Amino acid sequence: MIAVWRREGRVSDWQERFAGEGYHYGRAPAQFVQARMADLGAGARVLSIAEGEGRNAVWLAGQRYRVTAVEPTATGQRKALALAASQGVSLDWRAEDLKGFAWPEEAFDAALGCFFQFAAPEFRVRILAGLGRAVRPGGTVFLHGFSTRQLANDSGGPKIEEQLWTPERILPAFPGWQVIRAEDYDAVLAEGPGHSGPAALVDVIVRKPG
Template structure:
């Protein structure tokens, strides 16, 4: 994958998706106690990562855009907090450690890379760790919503796709709904989304 698209997108004074956290992530913050290790996967300019770090989590932000990571570090400093960053391509990155939680919002990859994304998410979590994620679903394109997301409907995600990818026993929440986004100029207006909360099984002995 070529990072130039995202570097160009983020290379501006304002924050493309705002500085406030995604609403769904914010509503789940209470389950992440201070000291929880969190991976923000493809977290861009850091709005979710900085929010969680400011609430005491030990956050690692991974993104393919060096420009976005620099803005995230600046945002963290402005809010008197800190985070670790990883500059990596999701299509080739392999985690060398695990985290107690993983957050991801609108991580859309070409269809051939989606199975690898779901496998990587599971591999990145420690046993008992929780994934909190939100994606656009196909209706974002087919129903004519203009609030964001990739133009290719095949890059959207369905609840059934997630049910097939993540062991059923760990699914706490899996729902498709329409929400109102107010996340900077990049995500604004009504949106068709799917949300997932999934907990990785504890190790067995």
């Protein structure tokens, strides 16, 4: 059963969602992460936000990147660190809510925002600005989420149109950046019970000037 998303999802909602023994979105990384973030170079510093149960951060750490993961839920942290231990990798885990997160300045080679669609437009703009500040000149921001067309599907995501994406909703946050990819496309997800079935997705990859 697909969980119902709530506007500006409360930490307690996600705490409950991640409470079971199973991994709500599976243990494997999002296909976007695996396909697009495999060649950053050993030792690359990577920030991953809204990390949930750790599937993306653990895979990134397995590529020999130095990964900082931001996620406020204790249930998510418990499972993420268990997954990391099972894979023999370590994470710099920040148990913080993005609403109060002190975004670092130019500290990372890459930053990932994957399915952070609990954010209404104003909050989304703040998150995108933070991701942009966090990467160094020449660094890259990787974004992956559900398209506005996802309203027609039952494979996950909020039924709140303003929290869904188009490239045109994302790109204005990165004026003057090099656009490497900006696509709205269809795929079939098999990412645990939370993301399963035909889906409408948006990828945006941008590189900071410098």
